[in-house]
Amino acid sequence: MAKKAKPKVKYLSLNGKVVPWAEANIHILSPAMKYAANVFEGIRGYWNADEKQMYIFRLEEHLRRLQFSMKVMRYDESFSVAYLQDCIIDLIRANKLRQNTYIRLFAYVDEPDGGMSAGAPVGLAIAATPRGPRGEPGKGMNCQVSSWLRLPETSMPPRIKCVANYYNSRLAWAQARLDGYDNAILMTQKGTVSEGPGACLFIVRNGVPVTSSLTSDILESITRDTVIQLCAEYFELDAVQRDIGRTELYAAEEAFYAGTGHEILPISSIDRMAVGTGDIGPLTQKVMDTYAELVEGAIPDHPEWRTPVYDK
Ligand SMILES: Cc1ncc(COP(=O)(O)O)c(C=O)c1O
Known part of the structure; x- marks a missing residue:
């Protein structure tokens, strides 16, 4: 049997609330699962040790692209940039992350046994976890x-x-x-x-x-x-x-x-x-x-x- 992944952080964010890792679940029969009715963003936050500050890189552009993805997928609902930004910052602070971090947002159609039609509720999940660079330093x-x-x-x-x-x-x-x-x-x-x-x-x-x-x-x-x-x-x-x-x-x-x-x-x-x-x-x-x-x-x-x- 595959090994269970160990949570890298205590909390995730679900529908605007910071929740314990194990509680951030969606229904197996949601359209997100059945039809991949799910859009996402991947964003990085960088820790500046001198300033003791984390900077999220080009956050607004990423959040606008998430809104665009939701539009093209014909979701009925969207989230404002300000709301998404607050959810991300609350989550990083709750996990007390002081290192380079990868932030992943999902906006998905979340209706137990929902169909393909538009109009279903849209869920929002966010993970922010420590992440270093890809590849080996100095190697292509x-x-x-x-x-x-x-x-x-x-x-x-x-x-x-x-x-x-x-x-x-x-x-x-x-x-x-x-x-x-x-x-x-x-x-x-x-x-x-x-x-x-x-x-x-x-x-x-x-x-x-x-x-x-x-x-x-x-x-x-x-x-x-x-x-x-x-x-x-x-x-x-x-x-x-x-x-x-x-x-x-x-x-x-x-x-x-x-x-x-x-x-x-x-x-x-x-x-x-x-x-x-x-x-x-x-x-x-x-x-x-x-x-x-x-x-x-x-x-x-x-x-x-x-x-x-x-x-x-
Ligand atoms: C398919 C694809 N192309 C390009 C990129 C690079 O996009 P960005 O620089 O906005 O992360 C990504 C990564 O997110 C991707 O998934």
Whole structure:
């Protein structure tokens, strides 16, 4: 039998209330379970030890995307940004988290044995748990171009975070792992590069950062947007958003994933071909460093991107 996961924190948040871990349950016959009628957000909070403060990175943008996901899923109800923000901050404070934290919000259709129709009540669950970086420090990922294609906008909405989309990601990720790679890159149905299973992708060509356009069946990633802005502001580089061909992945000098969970994660090989020298590239390293300083508030720019959790 699988081992029971040990709770990492005492409390979760359910429908606006902080509740003990074991009490945050939903009915097995809710549409969230039966039809994956469930949208979510993944957000990071960063602990700034000097200031003894946690900063949640680009919280408002994440909460607006959750509202957008709820709209596209045709939920009847929504939650205000202020309400969601209060629920998150109450939960982090209740768990007394003073370390880097991952915040996951779910908004799901919650009606025991409910059907597919609109109008059912929407539940809200939040978890905030300690979380470090992905990958091994100083090492890049070895990636496989997946034979699973990214789900197209004609069938499912890749622009939102509905839980059902993640089976597409999971298939690509599982295939890559079973084939001996660390992670996957998914292509669109038209054969251009889309994104990773849980992060967008950047390559560097002739010193210029390039990322798949917003019509490449990608999630409208907040980290992707941050990278585009920081390349312009700190390195005077205008990132190009366009179609990327598969063989450009092999021609790239550098490549990295960008996402809230992945943060800036270098890629060292694709389909067993080294990306550039196979080491972390110079622009990738600069983006990683600047991103790390920005999220923590070590660089004071963009204070609007950091929401403090604790009262001073
Ligand atoms: C499919 C997918 N693409 C891209 C991203 C990156 O988005 P963001 O930077 O907003 O976290 C994520 C992660 O959340 C994702 O799940």
